[in-house]
Amino acid sequence: MTESEFWNLMKEEIPDMILLDLGLGGSTTIGVEICRQLSILHPEVRVLIFTGEIVNERLWVDALDAGAVGIILKTGELLTKTDVQAVMDGKKLVFNYPILQKIVERFRQSVLNDARRMEAVINYDIDEYDERYLRHLALGYTKEMIANLKGMPFGVKSLEKRQNELINRLFPEGERVGVNATRLVVKALELRILDLDKLEPDDE
Known part of the structure; x- marks a missing residue:
């Protein structure tokens, strides 16, 4: 699907939720921009990102900043009924297990680095x-x-x-x-x- 085809579909009907592939039209920047426009034009529509960008963590941040309510990586368990229900229930920061693993590891590393820094400051x-x-x-x-x-x-x-x-x-x-x-x-x-x-x- 191209970007223009996406917006044509939006003219026909406004959905409650959109599962948006960041690689839409072959460019991840298009996906982020669509997400940003949706949050402005249709703030009531919940956008859940579906992406195979496993190593480009900056892209995840860009998508969340653009208004996405969560991210599902195309790996592991993929999209589950629980994820969809969570989005429809109005929850934000909805992630599947692979991305949660990465988030927890980043958090763990951040805590350890802060602890090491405090130890060095004292020592x-x-x-x-x-x-x-x-x-x-x-x-x-x-x-x-x-x-x-x-x-x-x-x-x-x-x-x-x-x-x-x-x-x-x-x-x-x-x-x-x-x-x-x-x-x-x-x-x-x-x-x-x-x-x-x-x-x-x-x-x-």
């Missing part, structure tokens, strides 16, 4: 200014730029002193000579003091 005595300094170094800020941040009450000299203190805390005694800002940031990432997925600058 290496990292305060909020240490974290803020390291995070902005990782984002390519210079010491001068970091000193000008609203939440940073230190000048460049104080930041240089703080950097030396961080080097002494994060590196063993025999590895501290010649450590620059880049190596310090890499070490902070290795120790999970910084999370690569959460490197965002402060509001300036």
Whole structure:
């Protein structure tokens, strides 16, 4: 079915629920856009996504943001009567078992990473200014730029002193000579003091 054929069918009759294949018309972006348009034009219609995109998790997020009430992967148990009934009952975030497995694994990994980060913060005595300094170094800020941040009450000299203190805390005694800002940031990432997925600058 093409996109135009889909909209022609919608003109004939508005259904309560649509099982929408994201690969409609050979393009996943078309499926997401149809979902978005449906949520605007017919917010009462429940859209359940049916997709074989197993590895493209960003596409799942795009579909949910576009208004889909759930996602069924074309693997495992496929679509069940329970899934359909849940959608018709007005439930949201309806997923079949394969995608639930992925969600739970992601959640588990996120919790473990947060726990490791907290452990590293405690073990290496990292305060909020240490974290803020390291995070902005990782984002390519210079010491001068970091000193000008609203939440940073230190000048460049104080930041240089703080950097030396961080080097002494994060590196063993025999590895501290010649450590620059880049190596310090890499070490902070290795120790999970910084999370690569959460490197965002402060509001300036």
